[in-house]
Amino acid sequence: MTQSANTARTGGRVNIAFTAAAEQAARRLVERFPFASPLDVARVGAAYALRERLPLTRPGDFGAANGSNYNVGSVDPQGELRDLLLALHPEIDEDPYRIIETLMSVGAIELDKRVAAGQILSLRDLITPPATGRAIPA
């Protein structure tokens, strides 16, 4: 882990949560895909938002992240997601889990929309970037 000069980046958040809309979306995605729980969707949602380069800041209609609370240690046990986030976005100078909390809701909602629109029907669709369609690097 890159040690940031900014202490805010190491943050102190213990719990993170979906927004209400994202939580519903996550439940639908758990139904639709072989994800074990909304925790899987949280990680996938964040990854998806990053890949699709959705803004890291909360949009105006984001709402409150007041869904079920997840322990940060459950969402990102080894801090892997946080490290990747920071490696991808070194400019971040706030608590990365706040960003992850934003991304997981935004990503889950976006994913749910794509599924509803029939653009993503399978894991293969999900893991293949729509723009290139090329094989995923190992």
Place this chain on the structure above:
Amino acid sequence: MPEPLTPDATGQPILSTARVEDVFAATEEVRAADFPNVPAQLLADVLAAERDNLDNRTAAARAVGRVVDGYLISAPMPTFGSTGEPAQEGDSA
């Protein structure tokens, strides 16, 4: 095509006289050739007893018994076996 047949549709019983005669004739040939000591009439009578009682085994057996016993009573005392011994005195019943 088989040669046309002219079955007699109205007359003969299932085992016709002709068939019985075939049986008699074939048996008589065997008797004459290999069993000359068996009287021809006795053989014919036994077969006739069977023919007349084809549908009734008990009656047929009784009839055959009568034919044999009748023959033994009425027949003289000659030897009828090809390898037989002379008949014993006094055994004509």
Place this chain on the structure above:
Amino acid sequence: MRLVALEVTDFGPYRGTQQFSFASEPGVELVWGENGRGKTSFLNAVRWALFGVVLGRASSKIDLSTVGNRDDTDSSTVRSFKATLTFTHGGHTYKLTRAYREETDWTGAGAFRERKSLVKDGDVLGPEDRDRELANLLPEQIARFFLFDAELLQEYEQLLTPGSDAGEKLKASIERVLGLPILTQARDDVAAHLAIARTEQAKAAQKDKTTLNLGNDLQLASDEAENARKNVATLAELLEDLQNDVNEMEKQLTSSNRFRGLLATRNAKREEVERLAARSKDRNDELDAAAGDVWRVVLAPLVAQELASIETQTDAVNHRLVAALAARQAARAVSTGVCPTCQQAVGADLAQTLHDHGSAEDADTVQAELTTLRARRDVLRKLRADGNRIARLEEDANQARVDLSDAEGQLRDLQAQMDEAPAGTAEAIGALIDTLGQKNVSLANTRRRLKDSREDLQRKDQAVVALSEKLRRLGTASTGAEDRKVKLLVELQALLAAAVAEFRDRLRDRIEDEASKVFRALSAERDYDRLRINDNYGLTILYADGTEVLNRSSGYEHVVALSLIAALQRCSPMAGPIITDSPFGRLDATHKKHVLQALPQITDQVVLLVHDDELDRQSAVNELNTHLVGEHHLRRVSGRHTEIEAGAHP
């Protein structure tokens, strides 16, 4: 014998009283009927009138309580039925009626009984005369050559298998129709009298002191032989009963073939579904386990791009770092006047040049930037994600799910088909198979015991013969009359045994000859030259060079059986009608044509019970030509009601 008319009342599908008049001129009559309309019942009505039996498809007797016509589904009620057959024979007209009807006895209890009556030229015959006439007209044992279901002609193949039960029965029927029983029964009756004569011989010997012991021995041996004979007879009867049971069960199993096939398929499908369900679960578990990695795979392309970007940035920063370090050295040279690398003094000119080239960028800052980049690179490089594996696992899981769903659908279809069968069918079939297995074991045991008993009887008979002969050779006066009778009967028995063998040979020769003639007329294969008969009247097809035709087709089995039946009719001057059900079932067009041409020449009253698919009416009319003397059809009124009507199908 010539059939004149048949009247049936509530017999099978023939509801009410219905009349059927046979054509009066010689030739072939066709009775057209769809499957299930009552062709077999028609044949059975004639059979019932003549012999009091109703046969099912595999020649097994049908329970009379199920024969009466019924207009409802209540199979528990027993219905009465009746058939009257009018025929001429030997210049006389007979009217034979047989009924199955309920009669109440003196206690008022009702029971179904078979009743028959025979009217000869207008006079009702008494029971004895009636039974004798009937036995002579057409003995039941030979009826199979007159009234038969051609589908069963394949049983004639049994004649080619020495020792088969069906073959032995058939052989007995054949010999009966050919008159052999006169001889075989004479032989057996003489043998029975011989056994009695020997007992009498023993008794006579026991009265005389000199022959007492021998007489005792003969008496004992005769008793033992008699017991052995009874034992053989009992076992033979048991064997026949068992064989009948087995035949009946096999027939039931055959009729349930479709259901059994369904059952086997259903069970196999059920196992397949279980297997596929397990596979589908395994695949899903694997996918579920892998699904935790999906987020990494989603992120992977972005990470790859970022890594490429970091590489580029690192190159640039490295360049800047080299420049910054060089600048730092130059600055030190300028400030100290000594080159930190070569330790040489730096002149003022050179110092000015170095100062001019000096960079403002701090090497430590650039170094820190590079470290940050490398740290980011290291983090990004740690990401491990195998997207191909997840895609493949997902595909496998989907395929497993589709396979399972397909198999489940098929299983449901099979189950639905099975549900159409009456409740308990599967259990009944299972029980039947078990019982059949047990019966077959009993059958094999009984066969073995019968063989042993026959050998035992033979030994005991030989002992009797030896003792009897010894006694006779003593030639004592006390046994003289008995000795003479024994001797006569021994000779007569030997003669009759020889005559049986001789007559059999002649019959076989004649039948072989006649059957070959008919066969050549029926056969469409020119290379098939003739038939050869075996000891059991089984017929083998021969080529012109005398070699056997092996593995003949079922069509040819049919042709050979018809040839045998025709030969039997030609060899014995019996003149009976032939009524046959499904006569053309297994024949191709050419053989159908040949059979149609030959039938009128085999006997002069032939009734064929046929359905449209089996025989093309126009070609039948053409082939039979003037030999076609009548047509009738069986008209469906309802599933349980058929009417016999004159003429071909309207």
